[in-house]
Amino acid sequence: MESAISRRKSDDEELFIGTAESEHVEMYLKAIWYIREKGEEVKVSSIAKLLNVTQPSVVQMLRKLDASKLVNYGKGSVALTDEGDRIGKQMIRNTRLLEVLMKDALKIEIDEEMVCGIEHHMKNIFTDALCTLLKHPRQCPHGHDIPRGRCCSNT
Incomplete structure (x- = not known):
């Protein structure tokens, strides 16, 4: 069965909805980049304060970003990888x-x-x-x- 999108005429407007998850990731990378730009140490508490989220939420996201190779997150240290730096x-x-x-x-x-x-x-x-x-x-x-x-x- 042909979908409505595949039947769409080329001159019709196309609507694109990005994923909330990718925007969430970008916000964290942007925050880390910004904190580092100011010359401050990137800490869980500083990310939490900037993004107005809880520290446990930050830790959870840093683990995801680490698994995705966008940050190197270890015992109290947060550093952007080359790809994380590029996105931030x-x-x-x-x-x-x-x-x-x-x-x-x-x-x-x-x-x-x-x-x-x-x-x-x-x-x-x-x-x-x-x-x-x-x-x-x-x-x-x-x-x-x-x-x-x-x-x-x-x-």
Whole structure:
């Protein structure tokens, strides 16, 4: 039996729903990246405070991230793997570029809830195009550095 999706005409709008689990993982990697960026030691308590979750929840997620090879988690120590670092950095970059878009280009108040909803669905091609459109900003409106992307190599 043919599904409704396979019958969809090519000019119809396609709706995509991401998984909550992947967004949850990205939020943790982003938080770890952010804490490390500030020069602080990444601890269960600092992740819990930043994400407003319980420490046991953090421990549970760190074990999952460790099993997925996104972090190295051991006796009180948390470190991003190369892949975890890449994802965390991308989430930070997406967030900060969206903040620049809202404040400087669209001239609207930064809506962190909206930013958080969008950042998980941005592909690299979109992020690089946004960065180029915004003329490769170096800092977000909060004064934090925006990680550079491939599109920034010529600027």
